[in-house]
Amino acid sequence: MKENFLLIIDSWNGQVNPMIYKNIFGPENNRPDCEISIIPEKCTPYCQPLDTTFHRQLKYLARRIINYADVFIDPSGIHPNDKLTSRNGIIKLQSLLHHQFSSPAFKNMIRYSFYSSGLIDDKVCFKNVEEVCFNFVDLDNAICLADGCNNPRFIKCSRCSQALCYNCFYFEFHTVNCPS
Numbered sequence: 214m215k216e217n218f219l220l221i222i223d224s225w226n227g228q229v230n231p232m233i234y235k236n237i238f239g240p241e242n243n244r245p246d247c248e249i250s251i252i253p254e255k256c257t258p259y260c261q262p263l264d265t266t267f268h269r270q271l272k273y274l275a276r277r278i279i280n281y282a283d284v285f286i287d288p289s290g291i292h293p294n295d296k297l298t299s300r301n302g303i304i305k306l307q308s309l310l311h312h313q314f315s316s317p318a319f320k321n322m323i324r325y326s327f328y329s330s331g332l333i334d335d336k337v338c339f340k341n342v343e344e345v346c347f348n349f350v351d352l353d354n355a356i357c358l359a360d361g362c363n364n365p366r367f368i369k370c371s372r373c374s375q376a377l378c379y380n381c382f383y384f385e386f387h388t389v390n391c392p393s
Contacts, residue, residue: 262327262330262332322339370391
């Protein structure tokens with residue numbers, strides 16, 4: 214950064230000490246000045262854009278993925294690296310969530326987060342996770358559309374709109390095979 218800037222942080226104790234930033238930023242360190250503004254305690258769900266809308270949707274999709282595994286997947290047949298509670302499983306889940314939410318289908322939802330926290334004036338309509346990923350219009354085609362798969366569909370990819378079973382989405386790691 215070359216210009217002075219405003220850093221807005223929440224009131225978590227680990228980051229509100231001004232000396233942390235004074236030791237890094239400012240003309241005495243040959244860096245731009247950093248003005249700090251602290252969001253008061255218990256206000257972050259109202260002021261931080263991602264806390265007003267986005268995180269609720271992120272948690273919803275994560276729960277759908279985890280709950281499906283808990284109910285329909287036999288844990289004894291899963292490779293230890295693919296279990297949702299393993300380090301690799303958590304990384305895979307986060308990667309799949311990022312892949313889904315970085316889709317253009319969720320651009321307006323993220324914009325709405327800034328509106329609902331009062332940072333912009335433009336209110337936009339958006340589709341939530343249920344509407345984008347779990348709204349199946351074609352009731353006749355209830356199977357996975359991945360090549361050679363006949364398992365029941367679980368999710369519709371927000372990027373390519375392909376209906377996928379849990380196996381093709383999670384275990385086959387759809388981020389690698391997504392055509393978009």
